[in-house]
Amino acid sequence: MALESAGYQVERVPNIAGSIIHSSIVNNDIDMYPEYTGTGLLAVLKMDLMTDPDEVYTTVKEEYKKQFNISWLDYSKANDGAGLVIRTEVSQKLGIKTITDLQKHAGEIRFASQGEVDQRADGIPALEKVYGKLNWKSSKVYDNSLKYEVLRNNEADVAPAYTTEGQLVNKDEFTLLEDDKQVCPPYNLAPVIRDNVLSTDPGIAEVINKVSSVLDTDTVTALNAKVDVDKEEYEDVAKEFYDSIK
Incomplete structure (x- = not known):
């Protein structure tokens, strides 16, 4: 929408699976898409885990240009990384705000x-390497789509979460634990674009970077909540947000 407002003609290519999105841009099937820095580092480049957002961004930016002739535009503050969510009732009862706190109380946690x-x-495994063994009171496997229902129904206390999941706006029910030792890699959102497209018109970067500059974790979480919790159409949510920032 930002590009169209700036006078560019945009062809939307929907429903490309995450598993082939990188090969799609490499093969010139698409010109640009939003990627996560952590995904670029770990899944595409197969490099070792890093936890500093600037270091991850600099690394993927350099390697994508060198290996694929693809540029990373500015990354946003929005981080959709891995985390752990706890029922707020349990967090308050046991004083668990961080993963360090959780490790100390793991024996009381489902x-x-x-x-x-x-x-x-x-x-x-990465968490236990730094925080110590998580000796849970119990551990059961649930389908990811059911985890908030499982927590809400008091069938479990803690679950893995991504840090911009819409249900996290319900702070009375759910608390995202702080990764206080910075174990999890950052997954900052940033557009990647083919170099030949960007070199033809560098103005594209300025248009897109303005949007990225206003995206942070709380904003993206709130937008996700409108879709996942309030069941609004994502196109409507996106348009409303864009209209508010343009």
Whole structure:
């Protein structure tokens, strides 16, 4: 919408799976899409985990240009990283605000796993390497789509979460724990664009960077809530937000 407002002709290419989105831009099927810095680092470049947002961004920016002739535009403050969510009632009762607090009380906590997070390099193994063993009171595997219902129904106390999930606006019910030792890699949102497109018209970067500059984690979480919690259409939510910032 920002590009169209600036006079550019935009062709939207919908429904490209995340597993092939990178190959789509490399193969010139698309020119630009929004990517996460952590995904670029770990899933595309297969590099070692880093936790400093600026270092991750600089690394992916340099490697994408070198390997793929693709540029990263400015990254936003919005971070959709991995985290842990706890029922607010339990957080208040046991004084759990950080993952350090959680590790100390793990024996009193029922963990709602999604299975994969127990093995992933940036999941529970990474947390336990830094925070210590998480010896849960119990651990059961649930479908990811059910985790907030499971927490709300008092069937579990803690679950893995992404840090911009819409349900996190309900702070009376759910509390996102602070990763106080900065274990989880940053997943900052930033557009990637083919170099040949950007070199043809560098003005594209200025238009898109203005949008990225106003996106932070709280803003994206609130927008996600309108779609996932309030069941509004994402096109309407996007337009309303864009109209508010242009």
